[in-house]
Amino acid sequence: MKKGKVMLIGPIGSGKSTLTARLLEESSPVLKTQSLNYRDWIIDTPGEYSENPMFYRSLMATSLEARVLLVVQDATKHFQVLPPNFSGGFPIVALGVITKIDHPDADLMKAEQILRQVLPFQAIFRVSSVTLAGISELRAAILGYF
Ligand SMILES: Nc1nc2c(ncn2[C@@H]2O[C@H](COP(=O)(O)OP(=O)(O)OP(=O)(O)O)[C@@H](O)[C@H]2O)c(=O)[nH]1
Ligand SMILES: [Mg+2]
Structure with a gap:
């Protein structure tokens, strides 16, 4: 992949x-993320870092190394922690991702409504890391920016 990475926030x-x-x-299980974690192109x-404004400067600085920002919203959660239009403050392409669409408590309409507060106009993808629904579509969309 060419220069620039994909950065996930949420x-x-x-x-x-x-x-x-x-x-x-x-397919390995993941641990709780303790710090910025550079994994290959991600x-x-x-x-x-998304929940505490004290870390926003760090997110902004790190985004300079990235080409694409993924703003992640859990389909089972009905609140937004990021400020309105937060993605607009990043100097890179932003895409929305609704995760856990496989979950019995997932509410896709609500999740999209909440994500739109942060990401008013950009594309939103719906994925499940359990069933893998939507993962290849998201990967293809990301690759389109490289
Ligand atoms: N059902 C379901 N559960 C998921 C999915 N993706 C993640 N989870 C679960 O959600 C929990 C949190 O996942 P993580 O990937 O650690 O979340 P995170 O955003 O990296 O969390 P932090 O590192 O604390 O910021 C774990 O128990 C995952 O197994 C999904 O697509 N479907
Ligand atoms: Mg994590």
Whole structure:
């Protein structure tokens, strides 16, 4: 892949690291993310960085190494932790990803509504890291930016 990485942001437990593993075609279980985690062409971030404004500067600085930003929203969660239009503050392409669409408590309409607060106009992908639904489509869309 050409220069630039894909950076994932989103709340604690929203499925960023599991999605990272699926995009890298790994099946190993993931651990709680403790710090910025450079994995091949992906930069995985701890959910705390999205939940605590103290870390926003760090996210912004790290995004300079990235070409694509994935804003992750858990389909089972009905709240937004990021500020309105947060993705607009990043100088790179932003895409939305709704994770856990396989989950019995998933509410895709609600998740999309919540994600739109952060990402008003950009494309939103729906994925499951369990069934792998939507993963290859997301990977193909990302590759289109490289
Ligand atoms: N059902 C279901 N569970 C998922 C999916 N993706 C992740 N999970 C589960 O959600 C939990 C959190 O996943 P992580 O990938 O660690 O979440 P994270 O966003 O990296 O969390 P932090 O590192 O704390 O920021 C784990 O128990 C995963 O197994 C999915 O697509 N479907
Ligand atoms: Mg993680």
